[in-house]
Amino acid sequence: MHVIEILGSGCQKCQSTEKVVREVVESAGIAAEITHVTDYARIAQRGVMSTPGLVIDGTVVLAGRVPTREQVAAWLGVA
Amino acid sequence: MTALTVRRSHPSLALAVAAGAIMWLAAWFLALPAANWAAYDALGLARGSQAGDSIAFFLFDVPKVLLLLTGVVTLVSFLRSFVSPERVRRALAGRGVLPGTMAAAGFGVVTPFCSCSAVPLFIGFVEAGVPLGVTFAFLVASPMVNEVAIVLLWGLFGPGIALAYMAAGLVVAVVAGLVIGRLGLERFVEDYVWQIKAAGTIAEARLTLEDRVRDAWRSTVDIVRRVLPYVIAGIAVGALIHGFVPTDLVVSVGGRDNPLAVPALVALGVPLYSNAAGTIPIVEALLGKGLPVGSALAFMMAITALSIPELVILRRVMKPQLIAVFVAVVATGILLVGYGFNLFIA
Numbered sequence: 001m002h003v004i005e006i007l008g009s010g011c012q013k014c015q016s017t018e019k020v021v022r023e024v025v026e027s028a029g030i031a032a033e034i035t036h037v038t039d040y041a042r043i044a045q046r047g048v049m050s051t052p053g054l055v056i057d058g059t060v061v062l063a064g065r066v067p068t069r070e071q072v073a074a075w076l077g078v079a
Numbered sequence: 080m081t082a083l084t085v086r087r088s089h090p091s092l093a094l095a096v097a098a099g100a101i102m103w104l105a106a107w108f109l110a111l112p113a114a115n116w117a118a119y120d121a122l123g124l125a126r127g128s129q130a131g132d133s134i135a136f137f138l139f140d141v142p143k144v145l146l147l148l149t150g151v152v153t154l155v156s157f158l159r160s161f162v163s164p165e166r167v168r169r170a171l172a173g174r175g176v177l178p179g180t181m182a183a184a185g186f187g188v189v190t191p192f193c194s195c196s197a198v199p200l201f202i203g204f205v206e207a208g209v210p211l212g213v214t215f216a217f218l219v220a221s222p223m224v225n226e227v228a229i230v231l232l233w234g235l236f237g238p239g240i241a242l243a244y245m246a247a248g249l250v251v252a253v254v255a256g257l258v259i260g261r262l263g264l265e266r267f268v269e270d271y272v273w274q275i276k277a278a279g280t281i282a283e284a285r286l287t288l289e290d291r292v293r294d295a296w297r298s299t300v301d302i303v304r305r306v307l308p309y310v311i312a313g314i315a316v317g318a319l320i321h322g323f324v325p326t327d328l329v330v331s332v333g334g335r336d337n338p339l340a341v342p343a344l345v346a347l348g349v350p351l352y353s354n355a356a357g358t359i360p361i362v363e364a365l366l367g368k369g370l371p372v373g374s375a376l377a378f379m380m381a382i383t384a385l386s387i388p389e390l391v392i393l394r395r396v397m398k399p400q401l402i403a404v405f406v407a408v409v410a411t412g413i414l415l416v417g418y419g420f421n422l423f424i425a
Contacts, residue, residue, distance in 0.1 A: 009198065012301065040198045040395060047277035049164040049203035050196050064163060065294050 002032040002076055007043045007053035007063075014052040016066045021054070024069050028078040092289050103150055110142035133322025140314045140360050144231065145303070148310065148356050151230040152302050155189070156295035160286060162189055164200055171217075172208045176260060179213040184252040187220025188245075197389060201396050205268065206275050212260020216252045218393075219409055223384035224248035228355035235363050243420065244376055251380070251412035258408050267401035309357030317360035321367060329368035341377050341417035345410055348381025358382045373420030380413045 004021055008014025018036055025032045037043060046053060050064035056075050061067075073079040118124050118138045124131035167186045171179055197218065204214040224245055233241035286294075320329075333340045362375045390402055397405075 009196065011196070012305065040202065041271055041275055043199050044202035044206060044275050045277055047165070047203070049168065049200050051199060063165070066297065068293075 002030065003057055004032050004034045005055040006034070006036045007046060007048050007055065008036060008051045009038060009040065009043070011051055013066050017052040017054060020067055020069055021072055024072040024076065024078070028073065028076065030076065030078060032076070092292060096292065099153075103146065106142070107146050110146065111139065114138040114142060129322045131322075133318045136321040136364070137314055137318040140317065140363070141311070143234065144310055144314060144356065144360060145307075147231055147234045148227060148306070149299060149303055151226050153295055153299045155226045156298045156302075157291055159189065160291040160294060162186070164190055164203065167217075168204055168207045168209060171204070171213055174213075176210065176212065176257070179210065180216045180253050180256040180260065183209075183213045183216040183256060184220040184224075184249050187217045187252060188224050188226070188249075190217075190221060197392050198395055201393070202272055202275055203277070205272055206277055210260055211265055211268070212256045212258075214256075215259045215405065216256025218405075219255050219384055220249060220252035222354070222386075222389070223380055224252065225355060228359070228379075228383065231356060231359045235359060236366070240372065240376075243372070243424075244379070247376060247416040247420070248380060248384075251384075251409065251416060255405075255408045255412055259404065262404065264401050264404060267398040267404075269396050269398060272396050306354055306356050309354055310360070313357035314360040317362075317364035320361065320364035324364075324368060326368045329365060329370050333365070333370045333374050335371050335421050340374050341414055341421065344374055344378040345381040345413055345417070348378050349385045349406075349410070350387055351382045355379070355383050371421045372424050373417040373422070376420055377413050377417030380416065381410070384409055384413065 002025075004025070006014060006018045006021060008017065014036070018034070021034060025034065043051065043053065046055060046060050048060060048063045052062075052064075052066065053060055054062040054067060054072075054075075061075050062071075067075075070079065114135070118131070118135040119126065122134065124134055126132075126135075167190055171183055171186070174182065201214060201218065204217070205211070228248075229241050229245050232244055331337070333344065358379050362379050365378070366372070366375050385406055390406070393402060393405075
């Protein structure tokens with residue numbers, strides 16, 4: 001069971017990031033809890049200054065750009 | 080396996096980049112004759128007629144601005160992948176006031192900025208111990224003096240105006256940062272901002288060259304798509320001005336003889352929300368009609384540096400007093416730039 005957080009203020013790239021993550025999770029058929037964090041204070045607490053940010057199981061793996069499916073799959077260990 | 084994939088993908092990457100560059104150059108050299116043909120042969124517009132001039136302006140400017148925009152955004156997005164805001168923050172914390180402020184304004188030119196990330200950026204800077212004035216220098220420079228503005232100004236008006244705009248914009252950002260820093264306005268930052276303690280660092284994977292090129296292209300498509308409506312609207316307004324607004328009117332209302340022209344243009348620019356790419360075609364048309372350079376630059380700066388949506392977003396981290404000071408300081412700087420250029424450039 002993975003805990004995935006997308007840190008985003010509702011920007012276009014944040015939506016794309018969530019879409020990519022959901023697609024990977026769905027196609028790999030793994031259990032994951034996906035939340036989209038829009039609260040600025042919580043985003044900043046993660047040390048992320050450019051959205052979108054992506055947090056997987058407590059680690060910030062990405063900030064400021066949209067990941068590819070391959071990258072997300074690698075982070076989730078389903079590559 | 081990975082090494083193999085990487086090696087195999089490199090030639091195709093180089094090929095794609097080369098093909099893109101050749102297509103860009105071909106489009107650049109074909110755009111003007113094509114627009115000429117479309118305006119005066121295909122559409123049969125009469126040279127010198129109001130409608131003809133308007134439509135020709137539109138047809139010339141759309142490919143020119145879009146090509147410049149696409150080219151520069153691709154190039155800069157690639158370069159930007161080496162300068163993350165996290166790195167900038169590290170470089171800015173713990174510097175002296177003047178060098179810190181100047182560095183912040185300089186970083187503002189090259190770092191990505193959209194008003195949607197203004198808040199995390201602001202919190203991140205403050206949280207890392209970057210002084211408030213230094214943070215503001217960055218917030219002012221970032222939307223106003225950027226590569227899009229410089230390249231478009233350079234492409235449409237030549238290096239003189241482009242460099243003048245850049246220098247003036249940097250001076251406004253640095254002075255605004257120094258003034259705000261001196262005023263000691265920390266108490267007008269929302270209290271919760273001071274309580275945030277960022278935990279942990281970003282364990283970001285190393286990017287390969289291919290990642291950077293692909294990201295650059297993706298963000299170019301994203302950015303161009305997002306600014307396209309502004310650019311088209313800006314060019315359309317510019318075209319209407321070019322064809323239908325009499326030169327006498329622009330000169331008498333916005334010229335040097337009217338001392339209120341600069342403040343009026345700044346006041347007009349603030350509620351207008353656009354980016355550099357959408358503003359420049361309007362400025363182009365106004366300059367063509369005899370608007371003095373200082374007034375034109377001030378107008379453009381007011382549109383890009385101060386915008387109502389950005390102020391609304393900043394309200395989440397700043398109390399109204401601080402926002403008021405921010406607007407007042409930046410607007411004053413822009414006014415001085417306008418008057419200064421009108422005074423010294425004939």
